[in-house]
Amino acid sequence: MTHNTPLSPRPLSHLTEAPQHRVLTATALRAHGITAAVANERCRPGGPWQLLLPGVYLLHPGLPTSDERLHAALLYAGGECPPIPAQQGGGRTSCHAAARTAAPSGTPSGRSAAGHCPPPHPPRAMITGLAALTLHGFAGSPSLRALDRIDVLVPRTTRLRSTGCVHIVRGQSVPDPEEITGLPVAPVARALADTVGQLTDAGVVRRLLVESVRGGYCESGAVVGELLRARLLGRPHVRDAVDALVAESRALAEGMLYEMVFRHRLPDPCWNVDLRLPGGPHLGGVDAYWPEQAVALELDTRAPRPHLDQDAQWSEYARKREALEGLGITVVHLTPGKLRESLQQQAAIVRTALMTAVEREPAEYVIVTPR
Structure with a gap:
């Protein structure tokens, strides 16, 4: 034999x-x-x-069920590697995390528990595009049954052709997938980029991008970063949608900031103001400022821009922060994600900054004007 x-x-x-x-x-x-x-x-x-x-x-x-179509697409694109095992209690996990959870302690390196992918080797195929957005829970994406195509993201070196309902999407870099109902699914930001690259309807693109932050699926910076890497920001309808995305992200973050201050009874700050030295240079704008304590708060809603890399943008922010702190002003830096995770914890950070202000030397006098 x-x-x-x-x-x-x-x-x-x-x-x-x-x-x-x-x-x-x-x-x-x-x-x-x-x-x-x-x-x-x-x-x-x-x-x-x-x-x-x-x-x-x-x-x-x-007819196959939606679940059967997804499994068939992954089997076609990913060979015999089984999908990420579902985790107890549901939720989303990365492939590496799922593999670590599945493998019992003491499993030798290079081997895996029966029925699971080895931890060092994530699935080489994952659901992306509109099907991935539907699995993530987007209201603006069609139902799985209504989709006549399932996008599957694979490494660029994979030798596969699109066929039937499967559309192969090749990526120079492939992210760690998230586990949803036991299937490897591209993260929201990557799934959005793979979707937007195939859409020409400006209204649909705008709705999907705005929903990504409005629904709390991901940060605007992550979405814009993926669009930038996919070289999609040169398309006018995508640029317009990104403007709406950033504006939505900013509005939501400001709303959470107002809620944090009032719900946790922090002193009322001066909202959205510019700071400058008397007769001197403009120091920059801040989202909230407590003049008596010389504490400034900034929301980080920055998104990558085509003409500046992320290091340059961070350096720009760091120079501004250094200038303010050099004048004795404490700068509290918050992100929309931190506010979304725990308003109470972020309020405690701001309250601590206000309480410790009395221990510092008085800040140099600055002029506060509305933005």
Whole structure:
């Protein structure tokens, strides 16, 4: 017997009765003792099976479910590597985290627990595009059943062609996927970039980008960064949508900041003001300023810009902060993500800065004007 000889066949009912086995590859079927000839015979017109994609079989007649289509797409694009195992309690996790959770302690390096991908090797294929946004819960994306195409992100070196309902998206860099219902799914920012690259409807692009921050799925900077890497910011309708995205992110962050101050009874600051020295240079604008304590608060809603790299943007912010602190002004830096995670914790940071202000030398006199 050679390694090409199939195993002795078992009754086929053991496959079709198990929901998780209703979509299998030719290689998996062979491991169950089913030759390609037998599989193809069962896929004849009127037969009990179907050939969904090259080398991927649906083990029942009729239309595949949305879940079966997703599994078939991943099996076609990702070979025999199983999807990320679902975590107890649900939620989203990265592939590496899922693999670490699944592997029992003491598992030797390079090996994995039965049924799981080895931790160092994440799935080489993941759902992206509109299907990924739907799995993430976007209201503005179609239902999985309504999608006639499933985008699958793979490394650029993967030799695959789009076929049937599967559209292969090749990436120079592939992010760690998130686990949703046991499937590897591209993070929201990457899925948005892969979606926007295929859309020409300005209204749809705008709605999806705005929903990404309005729904709390990700930060605007992450979205703009992915669009920049995908070289999509040169398209006018994408630039307009990004302007709306940044404005929405800013408005939401300011709303959370107001809520933090009033809910946690912090002293009323001067909102949205410019600071300058008497007869001197403009020091910059801040989102909130407490003159008596010389404490300034800045919301970081920066997004990457095509003409400045992220290091240059950070240096620009750092110079401004250094100038203010050089005058004795304490600068509190908050991000929308931190506010979203815990208003109470961020309020405690601001309160601490206000309380410790009395321990410092008085700040140099600055002029405060509305922005």
